[in-house]
Amino acid sequence: MTDYVPVRELPGPAGYKAGDVFVLFGELFGRGYANGIVDEARRAGMTIIGITVGRRDKDGIxxxxxxxxxxxxxxxxxxxxxxVPLEAGFDMEPGPKGKSPIDQLKGVKSDEWDAVSLDWEAIEQSCAAGTKRFTGNLQKVVAELESLIPLGANVLFAHTIAGGIPRARILMPILNRVFKGQGERYLPSEMFWNSPVGRLCSMSFDEVTANTFKYLIDATAPLRGSISARGGSVGYVAYCYHGCEVLVDGSYTWQSYTPYLQGWAKMRLEAIARDAWKEGVRATVFNCPEIQTNSSALFLGVEISLYPLLAALTREGGGKQAEEIHARCAALLKEGMTVDMLLDKANSYLRSPVLSQFRNFDTWPHHNTAEQAELMLNSATELLDMNKDPKEIVCAELSRAVFRAVGILMFRSIWKPVSPVCWLSHDIIARQIVSEG
Ligand SMILES: NC(=O)c1ccc[n+]([C@@H]2O[C@H](COP(=O)([O-])OP(=O)(O)OC[C@H]3O[C@@H](n4cnc5c(N)ncnc54)[C@H](O)[C@@H]3O)[C@@H](O)[C@H]2O)c1
Structure with missing residues (x-):
């Protein structure tokens, strides 16, 4: 069973300063979570270093x-x-007969996906080849990095990598049914997850979302030794998801998006941090709230639990920042719609008896049901429809507020870390925002 470790106290300031080095382990996208911590590292005057996943042209190389x-x-x-290209995973990695996992899925028709049989030996070999390529390239990255770290500097690594949906044409229509299907189009996530294609996804998620953190910690072991010998410290943070507490009927209540099929990989990520911690590595995985990013766009409904942040800001004391966020959100709503109406609608979804079985922390991650999918997807659409302009929505405003606050909280917490896994929920995030004035 997983220990639930919510952060309830605002951390003190971090000691990072000019000359220290911040390494972003993942690429940076405009609305991604990592923007918050990158801004914080920049504010502290740290030198910022990033990686790339690389690119694939038409030839697939x-x-x-x-x-x-x-x-x-x-x-x-x-x-x-x-x-140096650090694409993780193995979906395009050729197996022993030159066929990659996605080659095996080529030509599969949309009504045949659950009957497909895969060559698992070849997949295992592709997976091993993908790991070898990634860890080999990572060695080159670490060697370059070493030359960029000044004597005595502190180094902070931020792991932001999550993904691994195999890039086979057949997959997106199936996943759209799992995440967004209702009525005839509804596809139970458990049925998908137990199919060969689901099993391939599971392996791929583990490799991309979780194992990359272990590869990073392992590949930088010698570097950790040399940095600490020269008087510097090394810390690792990783973004994770394992539900979070939001205000439901006026009480902070743990809830989660369903069906979060990356959940098993995220628990593996937590286990990697726990193992590293036991070895004396300063590594913390932060479970963060649902926000809208490039990566979460597939999960319609994940954003519903973001709305109660507006209530949490008031609960935690309001103030200038909170009022500004409220005003900006109110201005995005259609004529006649108010923030209170938005909060009421989100709350009536979150308190629904249909969701009671999904509020069990110990049995997470959960598979969807037809009734839950219908309620979530319809509530999400109705809430999104309250915005004046579908391109400028309340969720984007709230997502920015969350990733900024989470960035500050992670940055400060890792200076004096207290546990390998913790949860940042709406209470501490709202308190962080309110504390800024
Ligand atoms: N969006 C949310 O609601 C949410 C909630 C909690 C935690 N998180 C976590 O935050 C982190 C950042 O995600 P985000 O939502 O900001 O989205 P994002 O799309 O901005 O970031 C995804 C990251 O994964 C990297 N990535 C994806 N596939 C990769 C591959 N095959 N190889 C190497 N790198 C790869 C990208 O380069 C990018 O850095 C992830 O770990 C995510 O699980 C997100």
Whole structure:
């Protein structure tokens, strides 16, 4: 059973300073979670270093960034990109007969996906080849990194990698039915997860979302030794998801998005941090709230639990920042709609008896049911429909507020970490925002 460790106290300031080095382990996207911690590292004056997953052209071969792509990525990050392709996973990795896992899924028709039989030996070999490529390239990244770390500097790594949906054409229509299907289009996530294609996804999620953190911790072991010998510290943070507490009927209540099929990989990520911690590595995995990003766009309904942050801001004391967020959200709503109406609608979803079986922390992650999917998807659509403009929505405003606060909380917590796994919920996030004035 997983221990639930919510952060209830605001952490003190971090001691990172100019000359210290912040390494983002993942690429940075405009609305991604990592923006919060990158901003915080920049504010502290740290030197910012990033990586790239690399790119694949039409020939399917993984390559490093071109000069132009690298320059663009460096402007976006505000730091140096180490240009060695660190794409994780094995979906495009050729097996012994030259066939990759996605080659095995080529030509499968949409009504045949559950009857497909896969060559597991070949998949295992692709997986091993993918790991070898990733860890080999990671060695090169670490060697370059070493030359960029000044004497006595502290180093902070932030792992943001999550993904691994195999890039087979057949997969997105199936996943759309799992995550967004209702009525005839509804596909039980458990049926998908227990199918061969589901099993392939599970292996891929583990490799991309979880194992990359272990590879990072292992590959930087010698570096940790040399940095600490020179008087510096090394910390690792990783973004995770394992539900979070939001206000439901006025009480902070743990809840989660269903069906979160990455959940098993995220629990593996937690286990990796616990194992590293036992070895004396300063590594913490932070379970963060649901927000809207490129990666969460597939999960319609994940954003519903974001709305009660507006109530949490008031509960935790309000103030200038909270009022500004409230005002900006109110301005995005259609004529006649109010923040209170939005909160009422989100609360009536979150308190629904249909969700009671999904509020069990010990049995997470949960599979969907037809009734739950229908309630979630319809509530999500009705809430999104309250926005004036579908391109400028309340969720985007709230997501920014969350990733900024989470960035600050992670950055400060890892300076004096207290546990390998913890939860940042709406209470502490609202308190962080309110504390800024
Ligand atoms: N969005 C949410 O609601 C939410 C909630 C809690 C935790 N998180 C976590 O936050 C982290 C960042 O996600 P985000 O939602 O900000 O989305 P994002 O799309 O901005 O970030 C996803 C990251 O994964 C990397 N990535 C994806 N596939 C990869 C691959 N095959 N190889 C190497 N790198 C790969 C990308 O480069 C990027 O850095 C993830 O760990 C995610 O699980 C997200």
């Amino acid at each position: 993984l390559r490093q960034l071109s000069d132009e792509e690298r320059a663009e990525a460096e402007v976006n990050l505000g730091g140096t990109i180490i240009n």
